[in-house]
Amino acid sequence: MNLRQLEYFLTVAAEGSFSRAAGVLHMTQPPLSQSVLQLEKQLGVQLLVRHAQGVSPTEAGRLLMEQGEHLLQWSRRLEERLSAMGQGLAGSLHIASVPTFGWSHLPPLLQAFADTAPGVEVELSDPVPSEVLAQVADGSADVGFVATSDTGLLAAAHPGLAIELVAEMPLLAVLPPSLPDLPDPLDLSALAGQTWLLPLPAPGFPGLVEIAEAVWRETGTRPGSVRYVSTLQTAVPLIAADMGLSLMPRSVADVAGPRVQVRRPVQQVPPLHAAMVWSRHMPPSPVLERFLAVTRETYTGKL
The missing domain is CATH 3.40.190.10 (Periplasmic binding protein-like II)
Incomplete structure (x- = not known):
């Protein structure tokens, strides 16, 4: 049984007539009658009783009417779903x-x-x-x-x-609470000798470490030490606990709020992309x- 056969049968049963169903389906009556006969043959059960007034469903036909409509609705929903997937919807x-x-x-x-x-x-x-x-x-x-x-x-x-x-993503200097008096904007050379917190470098992944090294070259300074963390987000509570400083986008620094000091660099610090x-x-x-x-x-x- 295919969906077209099912649709043909449901239309005939609903109209109670092959001729009226053919009109609804915009087709001639002979192929419609043949389709329903073929369906009955495939299922091995009579679905319609033919009489002078038209047709009436048998007990099996009534069951197919009830369940078949659900099947067609499910098929239409599935078709719509697949079409939406094909369109990225x-x-x-x-x-x-x-x-x-x-x-x-x-x-x-x-x-x-x-x-x-x-x-x-x-x-x-x-x-x-x-x-x-x-x-x-x-x-x-x-x-x-x-x-x-x-x-x-x-x-x-x-x-x-x-x-x-x-x-x-432009970068700002994010400083611990112990450095509240540094000006804004800030000359990053003032951070010489401080502990820097930077994400752990990964092979084949240029990141903040490369930017920090460029800053140190430009300012002619070096950090007192570098402590590596898994992510910039990991550095935020460490900075708030006076354990170092870093460069990071404002969106990350804002997580710490007033617990850290934020300064705009005087230098043209390359952004993160x-x-x-x-x-x-x-x-x-x-x-x-x-x-x-x-x-x-x-x-x-x-x-």
């Missing part, structure tokens, strides 16, 4: 994003995507940058966001990933294609 999307991008930039982006594709189920994770790249590369995440000092070097180190710049990454080896799903388009539209003209 339904399905699922796993996003892996470093918190540096996720806290301030991801919420408006997710809202814009939800407005255009409300049927898509979004799953979020916030691993460290190297793990974001690994998840995208192995397909466990559809798309990722990282913060890097150099998108060109990042792309060269990871040729299997498509990498696209979406936003720049928020980059969107996805696999070159796996064709993007319609959902991912739609998300990439929404991201580009959201950040157009904001670099």
Whole structure:
């Protein structure tokens, strides 16, 4: 039994006549009659009683009328669902994003995507940058966001990933409570000899360490020591506890609030670049294609 046969039978049973059903279906009566006869033959049961006034359903026909309508409704819903998935309007999307991008930039982006594709189920994770790249590369995440000092070097180190710049994140000096009297803006040479808190460097991932080293070269200074942390977010409570200082986007520094000191650098400190990454080896799903388009539209003209 196929869905067309079922639709033909339900129409005949509802109209009580092959001729009236043929008119509703915009077809001639002979192929309609043949289709119902073939259906009865396939099922091995009589579905309609033919009489002078038209047709009436048998007990088996009444059961098929009741259940068949549900089946057609389910089929239509399935067709609509599959069509929506083909247009990127339904399905699922796993996003892996470093918190540096996720806290301030991801919420408006997710809202814009939800407005255009409300049927898509979004799953979020916030691993460290190297793990974001690994998840995208192995397909466990559809798309990722990282913060890097150099998108060109990042792309060269990871040729299997498509990498696209979406936003720049200017950096501020975030200082412990023990340094309340430093001016704003701040000459970063005043931080010579201090303990710096920086994310642990990862092979093939240029990040804040490279920016800090550029600052030290420009100012002709060196830190007293460098302490490595897993993420910039990990550094925030350490800075608040007078255990060091760092450079970070305001969105990260704002987490600590008044517990830390924030200063604008006098020097032209290179920003972190928020980059969107996805696999070159796996064709993007319609959902991912739609998300990439929404991201580009959201950040157009904001670099």
